[in-house]
Every structure is written in C-alpha cells, then in structure tokens.
Amino acid sequence: MAKATKVSRREFLVASAALAGASMLTLRHAVPALADTPTPQPTPDLEKLRGTTINYLGWEGYDYAGALKPLTETYDITVNSTYGGNNEEIFSKLKAGSAGQYDVISIYHGTIEALYVNNLIQPIDTERLTHWNDLYPAFRNQPWQVREGKVYSVPFTFGNTPCTYNPEFVPDGIESWNDLLKPEFKGKIVTLDVANQELMVAMLAVGIDINRFVTREELQQAKEWYLKLKPQLRAIVPSYGEMADVLARKEAWLTSGSWTAIIGWAREKGVELKYVIPKEGVAGWCDNYLIPVGANVDAAYAFINQMTSPEGARELAVYLGQGMTNSKVVPLLPPEMQAEFADMDAVLAKTPFPPDPPLEPEDPSIASNAEWLQTWEDIKIS
Known part of the structure; x- marks a missing residue:
C-alpha cells in the first residue's frame, strides 16, 4: 500500500x-x-x-x-x-x-x-x-x-487552465478574461498563488502572445492589468484544493486560471461548478x-x-x-x-507548450524568471 x-x-x-x-x-x-x-x-x-x-x-x-x-x-x-x-x-x-x-x-x-x-x-x-x-x-x-x-x-x-465558475451566481460564465473586471465580481474571485499562471492570464487579457519569451515591457503591462483585478479577489490561495474549498463554501463565484480537478472536488461537497475557455485562450x-x-x-x-x-x-x-x-x-x-x-x-x-521565463535571458529586453516572480510578489503586497 x-x-x-x-x-x-x-x-x-x-x-x-x-x-x-x-x-x-x-x-x-x-x-x-x-x-x-x-x-x-x-x-x-x-x-x-x-x-x-x-x-x-x-x-x-x-x-x-x-x-x-x-x-x-x-x-x-x-x-x-x-x-x-x-x-x-x-x-x-x-x-x-x-x-x-x-x-x-x-x-x-x-x-x-x-x-x-x-x-x-x-x-x-x-x-x-x-x-x-x-x-x-x-x-x-x-x-x-x-x-x-x-x-x-x-x-x-x-x-489547460480555464476559468471555473459557479453557475448559481454566474449563469453564463465569462466570454473574456476582461470580464473578471466587471463590478459585479468584486470580492468574488479566487485565484492561485502562482506567478506564471496568474501573470499569463493577465497577458492573455491584454493580447500578449505568451507562446514565447515575453519582454519586460509586456510583463509591466500584465502587472498593470492584474492590479486592476486585485480588488476583485476574495482570496489568493496556496493550492487548488483550497481553491475548490473557497468555491464550495460559495465565498467566491469564479476563478482566474484554474484546473478542472476542482470541479470534481467541489461536487464531492455538493456544489456544481463549470468551466469556460475565454476567447483570448487559456494556459x-x-x-x-x-x-x-x-x-x-x-x-x-x-x-x-x-x-x-x-x-x-x-x-x-x-x-x-x-x-x-x-x-x-x-x-x-x-x-x-x-x-x-x-x-x-x-x-x-491546439495545445502548444511554451517555455517558462528564462533564468538568464540572452536578450536584455526579455523578462527573466526572477522578474516574473518579483512582479507577482509586488502585486500581492500592493
């Protein structure tokens, strides 16, 4: 065993x-x-x-x-x-x-x-x-x-990692990642404490191609978008299990990036969830x-x-x-x-597997992995 x-x-x-x-x-x-x-x-x-x-x-x-x-x-x-x-x-x-x-x-x-x-x-x-x-x-x-x-x-x-939502509160899901910024979702979004996943959601939302290394300028654009999202968040959780629990308790109605496993875990607690792939794509x-x-x-x-x-x-x-x-x-x-x-x-x-940010970019205009991580930390403490 x-x-x-x-x-x-x-x-x-x-x-x-x-x-x-x-x-x-x-x-x-x-x-x-x-x-x-x-x-x-x-x-x-x-x-x-x-x-x-x-x-x-x-x-x-x-x-x-x-x-x-x-x-x-x-x-x-x-x-x-x-x-x-x-x-x-x-x-x-x-x-x-x-x-x-x-x-x-x-x-x-x-x-x-x-x-x-x-x-x-x-x-x-x-x-x-x-x-x-x-x-x-x-x-x-x-x-x-x-x-x-x-x-x-x-x-x-x-x-891949779609937006997961509770149809009791969000009957039709969302069409775009930018829909997460709508006033009715303030305090109703749960997200994961993972830099790459969340910053890529932001990049998709603003139209950045993430199937390649992104620039420092693009990383800054993603940061600016995510700072707009931050007041919408109910919680930033450390695991998908915790994400499922927050949704099952109906403290939050939907997620940014997620994993479909949480649908099964919430179902075990009596709550039905659905997922949607926004028009900009998913990870x-x-x-x-x-x-x-x-x-x-x-x-x-x-x-x-x-x-x-x-x-x-x-x-x-x-x-x-x-x-x-x-x-x-x-x-x-x-x-x-x-x-x-x-x-x-x-x-x-339809499923490319792009690289993570480079540890030491050869091109100085490219954002490094450390810069991605620091950007996410800056967002969390802002």
Whole structure:
C-alpha cells in the first residue's frame, strides 16, 4: 500500500502556456476503475524491488494508488510520497534534499530547465521505458525534455487552465478574461498563488502572445492589468484544493486560471461548478516524470513504466479526467471519455507548450524568471 507524507491536500498542477479555442479536458467522470489491471510480467528489475520502497516527490495524485496496484500488491512495493504545493516547492525540496532521497519526481514542463541547470536530474534511457514508443510523437522530442541529444523527462499527462465558475451566481460564465473586471465580481474571485499562471492570464487579457519569451515591457503591462483585478479577489490561495474549498463554501463565484480537478472536488461537497475557455485562450501544461541524481534507477523505471502503461495511464485518466500522453489509452476509457479524447491529434495541434521565463535571458529586453516572480510578489503586497 502507498503511504504519503502530506504537505497539503489535493495540491496539483501549476500551469503556463497559451492557446486560443483549445479543447478542454474535463474532470472526474463517475466511472469505475479497471476491474482487472494486468499484473506486470516478472522481470529481474521488479523481482529485485520486491518488498522495497520507491520514494516519490511531486504532485499528489500522480502517485495514484489505483494505478500502482500491480507494483504495490503483486510485488509488495511501498510508495513513500512527499508532496509539493507548487512546482517551486517541488524544486526546492529536491534541491535541499540529499542525493538518493527521491527516486522519481513529477513536475510541470516549464520547471525542467531549472532542474537541468542545477544538475538535479539525470538522463533517461528510453530503451528502459517499456511504453516510450506508445507516446504521441509530440511528447518524445519537446525542447524542454531533450538536452544535447539526451532525454530528461517522460511526459505523461497534459491539459489547460480555464476559468471555473459557479453557475448559481454566474449563469453564463465569462466570454473574456476582461470580464473578471466587471463590478459585479468584486470580492468574488479566487485565484492561485502562482506567478506564471496568474501573470499569463493577465497577458492573455491584454493580447500578449505568451507562446514565447515575453519582454519586460509586456510583463509591466500584465502587472498593470492584474492590479486592476486585485480588488476583485476574495482570496489568493496556496493550492487548488483550497481553491475548490473557497468555491464550495460559495465565498467566491469564479476563478482566474484554474484546473478542472476542482470541479470534481467541489461536487464531492455538493456544489456544481463549470468551466469556460475565454476567447483570448487559456494556459496549456504538460507534467512529466523525471529521475533525480542519485536515485534508485530500477525503482524509478518501475514506477514510470507502470504509470505510463496503457492500464496505469487509464487509471490516471479516469481519476483525474486529464489527457494522457500514451496513444493506447483512449480505447480503454469509458465511452463518455473516449469521445473527449478521440481526436488527440487535433487537441495537440491546439495545445502548444511554451517555455517558462528564462533564468538568464540572452536578450536584455526579455523578462527573466526572477522578474516574473518579483512582479507577482509586488502585486500581492500592493
């Protein structure tokens, strides 16, 4: 059985990227898990791991027990999980930890550059990935996963971050991100304490293309827009779980950027929410598994292979309602979900995965990651 060191409840996914009119990946269908998840064929690596522990660091849910049953039940492997409330926290925990403390991590694609620059991750041998060739081609050669011809991450899920709202108070949702500035929404918006996600909402609202590095001038434009939004906010919360709670208590009516997972969490508390993609577009993201320096690589590959298998990925898709990178997952999904993910090529064509702000821009006109973070801090204290 998996055990977890809880940092915060249901804290998933921080996003960035942009697309206009993207297909949305809705959440949490009330469907059963696979009745019989195939047991992995015995292999020397798995036999070697029998009765041992795999140490996982990352987002809660990406270590979903239902997907890991073939390892935890058949091989008596324990998954010891440590969660981070955002990508920066996951990065900080890995950097502060000792070599070998974690065997596998999950993180957003925009954070991989920082992990690489700080020598915190090791190359992945795709020959040891049993489902590598089943990934959609778009997820096998992204600029953020390949360095000097070596692969450093295994993408496993992707989606986007729309505006989520309570139709009891906002019957028709919003058409534009700028609708959040309307007087009737004063004090009724909840947002996440994540610089990139929120500043990208602001950039979309003012017409900035975020599928590239943005300039300092554009960052300032985003700041000015967000300062207009700030009086509209009920709360800036540290996690998506807290966002769901604020909406479930009806303290807020809608969000800026969000994640569709909160729809399922609010439903569990008796509140129905909906989502909308404003006309300016939303943010796209892709989450990855990576192997830290010093990891037990046998443990890491066993974990990644199970979670990216068609059966393991199917369990994650049903549990989270997110798009999966394994092309063989869709036929295993319940019929209502198959319809959503049937034309994945079209979905991927509308879902770019832009880079995070550079740590040290070569062009002095480009805003650095530190400047994005400082801008967000300035907004919060203004």
